[in-house]
Amino acid sequence: MKRVRPWGALGAAMALLMAPTLAEPLPEAPDPAAPSPGSTEATPEPTGWGSLQEWLGLPEWLQLQLEIQAEPMANPVGGKASRASWIQQSTLQIVILPWRQSGSEASRWSMRTDLTFINGNPNYAESIGAVIPLQQLADPPGFWLSAAEIRRETLPGSWGLRAGLLSLDPEFFTAPLASYYVHGALNTAPGLGTADFPVAPLHAPGAVLSLRPSEELRLDVAGFDLTAMAAQVRRFWIEGSMAGPGGWLQMVQLELTPDWLQPSSQPPSLPPSAPLQLPPGSLQLGGYLGSGPNRGLYSSLSLPVGSGPGSDRRLWFAATLGLDPAFNSIRTNLSTGVVVLGPFPGRPRDLLALGMARTGFSPGLQPPLGQEGVVELGYQLRLNDNLNLQPTLQWIVNPGARGAWPGILSSGLQVTLTF
Incomplete structure (x- = not known):
């Protein structure tokens, strides 16, 4: 794949003006907490620079959001070589709610399109001797139509639908706390070594049916046309190729959020500027079946931690198992971590994330690969409603999974700018 200069014109302009960064988009922050009942304290106005919605004076039925994401990273120690890299992603999301003011059923339907431009070097991990992206x-540079779908909102006691050009995430392969991390073994689709699965910004024609009989139970069933996805990628002049067998991909995932996985009490006396809490504790069980065959299982568990620093805490575990090494280069992925909201006094909206993972590769790969591990420490600094900074340290254990290179110490700054 052709190497892309890490500082293109777009990347340099954004870095000088806005210092953007991130990758796969972080989950949207909850609305600021309202004052407690009976309180006379007024909720402060949100801090930030505004949004496209406000600047353009758009109607409620047309919603625009621009997110500029970038990730500079360097490894001063270890690996095949010490190098620095930059990659940037800009995404424009367009949501149309034509029946927003209609009856209860019509108001649940919407249309969404995501347009993404990626610029920079996607091969940083390979250049320093690692297998899993840091x-x-x-993803390959270029212009992506990363979503074009119609959806019905999923509410408790009802069903939801997404249909069109879709990605697996956020419904599948994405543990609730995964997006607080940067390394590929901890973040979106951990342990998925299949080249042509539609993980954002890749997309495929397909549909997701969601059943939610209660607040605590959700079942997602999906199908994707992987053969048509390859044609879509070529249509947008994306570099690279689709190496999988094509055909169809079917997925099923069960998510439980029972009371015993929730905090015993609400976080005490949070200031109005703080998010309400982290995602609720949950148990996910899922599996997939693709052509080949290409089969696999995955699961995740997140638990509340009753006491400790910060206003809210989660301990989590995740595991994936690939059953067909001919089509999935990753055999196993085991990961765990802890996330703390508001770890320091006076910073109620900041977030501390510590995680570790071990990835085992499928037998039969040439050259043979053993295991590669990572320990990651990140601190998300929420400066205002528009700008997040997340410095990150990573230690890569056995980079390349062959014992050929010393451990890698890498540092990066993940920046997210949202309008």
Whole structure:
């Protein structure tokens, strides 16, 4: 794949003006907490620079959001070589809610389109001797139509639908706390070594049916046409190729959020500027079946931690198992970590994330690969409603999974700018 200069014109302009960064988009922050009942304290106005919605004076039925994401990273120690890299992603999301003011059923339907431009070097991990990407952004440069779908909102006691050009995430392969991390073994689709699965910004024609009989139970069933996805990628002049067998991909995932996985009490006396809490504790069980055959299982568990620093805490575990090494280069992935909201006094909206993972590769690969591990420490600094900074340190254990290179110490700054 052709190497792309890490500082293109777009990347340099954005870095000088806005210092953008991230990869796969972080989950949207909850609305600021309202004052407690009976309180006379007024909720402060949101801080930030505004949004496209406000600047353009758009109607409620037309919603625009621009997110500029970038990830500079360097490894001063270890690996095949010490290098620095930059990759950037800009995404424009367009949501149309034509029946917003209609009856209850019509108001649940919407249309969404995501347009993404990626610029930079997606091959940083390979250049320093690692197998798993060290960054969330590791996709070929170019222009992507990363979503074009119609959807019905999923509410408790009902069903939801997504149909059109879709990605697996956020419904599948994405543990609720995964997006607080950067390394590929901890973030979106951990342990998925299949080249042509539609993980954002890749997309495929397909549909996702969601059943939610109660607040605590959700079942997602999906099908994707991987053969048609390859044609879509070529249509947008994306570099690279689709190496999988094509055909169809079917997926099923069960998610439980029972009371015993929730905090015993609400976080005490949070200031109005703080998010309400981290995602609720949950148990996910899922599996997939693709052509080949290409089969696999995955699961995740997140638990509340009753006491400790910060206003809210989660301990989590995740595992994936690939059953067909001919089509999935990753055999196993085991990961765990802890996430703390508001770890320091006076910073209620910041977030501390510590995680570790071990990835085992499928037998039969040439050259044979053993295992590669990572320990990651990140701190998300929420400066205002538009700008997040997340410095990150990573230690890569056995980079390349062959014992050929010393461990890698890498540092990066993940920046997210949203309008």
